[in-house]
Amino acid sequence: MIVIRKAEYVASAVKHDQYPVGGLPEIAMAGxxxxxxxxxxxxxLGRRNLARTGNTPGKTQTLNFYSVNDAxxxxxxPGYGYAKVAKTVNAQWGPMMETYLKKRESLRAVLQIVDIRHAPSIEDIEMQQWLRTMEVPTLVVATKVDKVSRGQWPKHLNVIAKALDVPDVSLILPFSAESGVGVKELHEAFEEILGLV
Structure with missing residues (x-):
């Protein structure tokens, strides 16, 4: 399992020339x-406040890069689908995301994050289709599983799998930042993606 020895925020970027250089592998998170x-x-990453959690959705409006183990x-x-963010900002996100997903050669995979309690939105479905079209390897992670009784997980995961056209429900990773469910499995998935196994 990956041991996180060091994790730090490195940069926020809007344009291609603001991305960190050096060609280290990257895993991106979309949701x-x-x-x-x-x-x-x-x-x-085992850090309490490395990524800022806010009560206001739509706060992340840049690509935020976190260096892990210097490796x-x-x-x-940026989060998508939040109506209260100005339309001009929303309009900028599409090109910004597209540039990154298309041009970033060091990108290894995208974690698409969905809330287990809700059926995937139109934006979630569009994102999944878009990642497929661009042939970006994708892992779907269902968060907030502590808010649903374990017996109800299969029902919710099946809804997500069907909406996102995931061939097998076992390919969706249940996760909870509260209880720690899925942390070990996510570490293992990252190991595989990054070729650290």
Whole structure:
């Protein structure tokens, strides 16, 4: 399992020339605003406040790069689908995300994060289709599983799998930043993606 010895925020970027240089492998995280990305980052990296969690969804409006063990980057992509963010900002996100996902050669995979309690939104479905079209390897992570009784997980995960066209429900990783469910499995998935196994 990956041992997180060092994790630090390195840069926020809007344009291609602001990305960190050096070619280290990257894993990006995409999801709706308020789906729990920052909480997942903090729990996964074992840091309390590395990624800022806010009560206001839509706060992340840049690509945020976190260096892990000086060996790879975790990249937090702007949350999508939050209506209260100005339309002009929303309009900028598409090109910003597209540039990163298309041009970043060091990108190894994208974690698409969804809330287990809700059926995937149109934006979630579009994001999944878009990642497929661009042939970006994707892992779907269902957060906030502590808010649903374990007996109800299969029902909710099946809804997500069907909506996102995931061929097998076992390919969706249940996760909780509160209880720690899924942390070990996520570490193992990252090991595989980064070729550290």
């Amino acid at each position: 709706r605003s308020n789906v729990g990305k920052s909480s997942l980052i903090n729990k996964f 790879w980057f975790l990249v937090d992509l």
